[in-house]
Amino acid sequence: MDAGAEPLVSVRGAALAYHGKPVLDGLDCAIRAGETLALLGPNGAGKTTLMRLVAGRLTPDRGSVRIAGADPHREPRARRSIGWVPQEIALYPRLTAAENLGVFAQLAGIGRRERPEAVRHALDLAGIAEVASRPVGLLSGGYQRRVNIAASLIGRPRLVLLDEPTQGVDLNARAAIHAVLARLRAQGTAILIATHDFAEAERLADRVAFLARGRIVREGALPALLARVRAGPPEHEVGLAHKPDPAAESALRGAGFAPADTGLTWRAIHRGETGLDGAALLTALRGRGVPASEVRIRAPGLEALYRDALAPEVAA
Missing domain, CATH: 3.40.50.300 (P-loop containing nucleotide triphosphate hydrolases)
Known part of the structure; x- marks a missing residue:
């Protein structure tokens, strides 16, 4: 080209x-x-x-x-x-x-x-x-x-x-x-x-x-x-074994997460600000009754760009 x-x-x-x-x-x-x-x-x-x-x-x-x-x-x-x-x-x-x-x-x-x-x-x-x-x-x-x-x-x-x-x-x-x-x-x-x-x-x-x-x-x-976008901090996601009850949902939101799809994936609202590594975060969430099956820490991709680009439109 x-x-x-x-x-x-x-x-x-x-x-x-x-x-x-x-x-x-x-x-x-x-x-x-x-x-x-x-x-x-x-x-x-x-x-x-x-x-x-x-x-x-x-x-x-x-x-x-x-x-x-x-x-x-x-x-x-x-x-x-x-x-x-x-x-x-x-x-x-x-x-x-x-x-x-x-x-x-x-x-x-x-x-x-x-x-x-x-x-x-x-x-x-x-x-x-x-x-x-x-x-x-x-x-x-x-x-x-x-x-x-x-x-x-x-x-x-x-x-x-x-x-x-x-x-x-x-x-x-x-x-x-x-x-x-x-x-x-x-x-x-x-x-x-x-x-x-x-x-x-x-x-x-x-x-x-x-x-x-x-x-x-x-x-x-x-x-x-x-x-x-990858020059910044990584993304944190929590995968759940089943949908959270109100107490677990409150714990997730208190830890800085929001639902990303049907409620089985929760993503950190601010990248890299959980203050814990993956294993420690998984243990902490489970200790608060969150049915967490895994924590994913990864470099942000096109979806992160999409959310960032459209955030002002969603807020408008």
């Missing part, structure tokens, strides 16, 4: 409202060829709307969207350079994987003679040649998602947009999808991915952008952002 090259994707001052309610609010975004940008934010932050703007499915009320200098909403040549992978499976279940790709090749305007090669290339790139002759409706969810991705690659796009590409798939399918995206990036394809999966974003992204209320509240190169 050439850091000095002009961005392939340029979004400037994009604003969009639905029924008078702002969804995007003066958003700026850029992606270069061969770069993967991960969008992270809560539901309703504007991630999917931004992707639909970039795909040319929507046009902003104000601002501009350009793909290699062209407006994807108005110019077919810009749309042809984009591969769109929606969150929903958009395939014909009674057709085979290869037949599905043949349909998408026809829709993409690929000539009859060129279609077999286009289908073969997409099957190979997505690593699904072994299921080419099987009806999509009989494939596992992971394979269906890979066929869905292959359909977006049929026209050899310069930009691929993916909305939660590994949602609901097992670890093997997830690894296979990540391998597809790594091959695309190595070929110089730009990738924009919306995900709630911090580990996935940390593995795939060159840059991350945190969205809240239709704005990017923080963005930057992932290695630099992680280096900055």
Whole structure:
């Protein structure tokens, strides 16, 4: 990736409202060829709307969207350079994987003679040649998602947009999808991915952008952002064997912890301020009736960056 090259994707001052309610609010975004940008934010932050703007499915009320200098909403040549992978499976279940790709090749305007090669290339790139002759409706969810991705690659796009590409798939399918995206990036394809999966974003992204209320509240190169947050103290988490009773919950809060998920994981509100090592903290909490099964002390990652970036938005 050439850091000095002009961005392939340029979004400037994009604003969009639905029924008078702002969804995007003066958003700026850029992606270069061969770069993967991960969008992270809560539901309703504007991630999917931004992707639909970039795909040319929507046009902003104000601002501009350009793909290699062209407006994807108005110019077919810009749309042809984009591969769109929606969150929903958009395939014909009674057709085979290869037949599905043949349909998408026809829709993409690929000539009859060129279609077999286009289908073969997409099957190979997505690593699904072994299921080419099987009806999509009989494939596992992971394979269906890979066929869905292959359909977006049929026209050899310069930009691929993916909305939660590994949602609901097992670890093997997830690894296979990540391998597809790594091959695309190595070929110089730009990738924009919306995900709630911090580990996935940390593995795939060159840059991350945190969205809240239709704005990017923080963005930057992932290695630099992680280096900055990891220069501070470590994170402390307590894993519980079962949900705490009121007395145990009070003990956890008194020790500076707050629930992080369904109530079985509690995280220190202020990193590195427990004053105890892991073993001593575990003993102290158990002595106060907390059903602690383990204490985890680790370097902060993308989730810590996310919480820090969105904390002012949550408080607002």
